[in-house]
Amino acid sequence: MTATATTQLPTDWRDFYALTKPRVMSLVIFTGLCGLLAAPGSIHPVLGFTAILCIALGAGGAATLNQWWERDLDAGMKRTAARPIPGGRMDPTNARDFGIALSAASVLIMGVAVDWLAAIILAVSILYYAVVYTIWLKPRTPQNIVIGGGAGAFPPMIGWVAVTGEITLMPVLLFAIIFTWTPPHFWALALFVQSDYAKVGIPMMPVVKGAASTRRQILLYAVLLLPLAAAPWLIGETGAIYGVAALALSALFVALCLPVAFRTAAEGDRMLPEKRLFGYSVFYLFALFAALVADAVARNHGWIA
Amino acid sequence: MTPEEEAEFRRRQKSRNWVLAGVLVFFVLLFYAITIVRM
The missing domain is CATH 1.10.357.140 (UbiA prenyltransferase)
Structure with a gap:
């Protein structure tokens, strides 16, 4: 054939x-x-x-x-x-x-x-x-x-x-949260996955600016994400369930970014902090949005203010 | 086309037709439900 x-x-x-x-x-x-x-x-x-x-x-x-x-x-x-x-x-x-x-x-x-x-x-x-x-x-x-x-x-x-x-402030904030979450999520993956992007000419950050710069930017976006994730609570659009969850989840996100931001990986490194950060970033988004829904349900039933 | 190729051709054609039929029936039901809800 x-x-x-x-x-x-x-x-x-x-x-x-x-x-x-x-x-x-x-x-x-x-x-x-x-x-x-x-x-x-x-x-x-x-x-x-x-x-x-x-x-x-x-x-x-x-x-x-x-x-x-x-x-x-x-x-x-x-x-x-x-x-x-x-x-x-x-x-x-x-x-x-x-x-x-x-x-x-x-x-x-x-x-x-x-x-x-x-x-x-x-x-x-x-x-x-x-x-x-x-x-x-x-x-x-x-x-x-x-x-x-x-x-x-x-x-x-x-x-x-x-x-x-x-379109009000809340949907814009939800947009901003995922927008800010994406770079640390993807770059954590890019640090430990051997990709062929360079071969086909796609200018990914770790290839163009180097791993050290990418690591610092991961931390920068995670720090920016913390107030953004808490903003729906701070402006009074959600209750304490979301607020406490957003602060705790985002603080842990920053904490997991710290070891990634300030280390250099040698040849043959197992890249455990990067893998942990990537895994957590997926959990983070699911948990944050689940908390948003749980908060709305609790407020609609009058369980929280 | 060999008999084997023709059999594979017919098999793919048939499975595509079934999937397309399913999608069409799904959208008929969905549009019916949407029409009732929005009346």
């Missing part, structure tokens, strides 16, 4: 599914759902489900367009070479059309069924990830992760606005 005959086979549906990056989508669904549940007011469960579905579809569409654009880069990196397009299992044009269809459907359904402001923010988030981040800034600046963090920061804001129909 020749290679040409292989590519003529219809693409397996699982490859379309894989294009949407289902694992990244789980965090997007979780934070979007938390924004929706923590927002003041109520939304019919069917419309709430539709809003979360649209956030997930939009994230899937943006991830698909990202892989369509980066197919040549992906082919050059071990971690991504087996993705559906560089793996030769899917025609790039089909992937592009699939990504556009998912993105357009998510925005239209969100607008018609739930709320047009939420739909507009969803459209902005898809364009931000697929165009501003993927096409424009990722290959050009070592600040790419800082900028890319914006894409991941939209879901709780969209969930919140789907309920309230307006």
Whole structure:
């Protein structure tokens, strides 16, 4: 059988599914759902489900367009070479059309069924990830992760606005929290994972500015995150459950960043502080948003002020 | 196309059709529910 005959086979549906990056989508669904549940007011469960579905579809569409654009880069990196397009299992044009269809459907359904402001923010988030981040800034600046963090920061804001129909300080704060959380989360990973980004010309921070500078910036963002995470409580938008959880979780985040910030790793280092920080950063986001929802539920039931 | 290739072709086509049918039925039900809720 020749290679040409292989590519003529219809693409397996699982490859379309894989294009949407289902694992990244789980965090997007979780934070979007938390924004929706923590927002003041109520939304019919069917419309709430539709809003979360649209956030997930939009994230899937943006991830698909990202892989369509980066197919040549992906082919050059071990971690991504087996993705559906560089793996030769899917025609790039089909992937592009699939990504556009998912993105357009998510925005239209969100607008018609739930709320047009939420739909507009969803459209902005898809364009931000697929165009501003993927096409424009990722290959050009070592600040790419800082900028890319914006894409991941939209879901709780969209969930919140789907309920309230307006942008207030709280959804902006939720955006700012994930935005500030992303660089220490990703750079901790970048410090201990041998990546091929340098080989394909993507200017990641540890490669461009060196490990020492990256380590200091991890600490800087973690310190910035502490007041930002506590801000919803300080301005009186949440109760003590969230406030105490935010302060404790963020203080531990800073504490775990300290050993990472002030050490140098020799060849063959096991990178335990970096691995611990990365693992904790994932837990941090889940726990912080879970506390936000728990706080809202407790206040709605009159359990706390 | 060899018989094996044709069998694989048909298998993939069939599984794609089933998935697409499922997605369409899901959206029919969802839009029905949305319409009732928003009435």
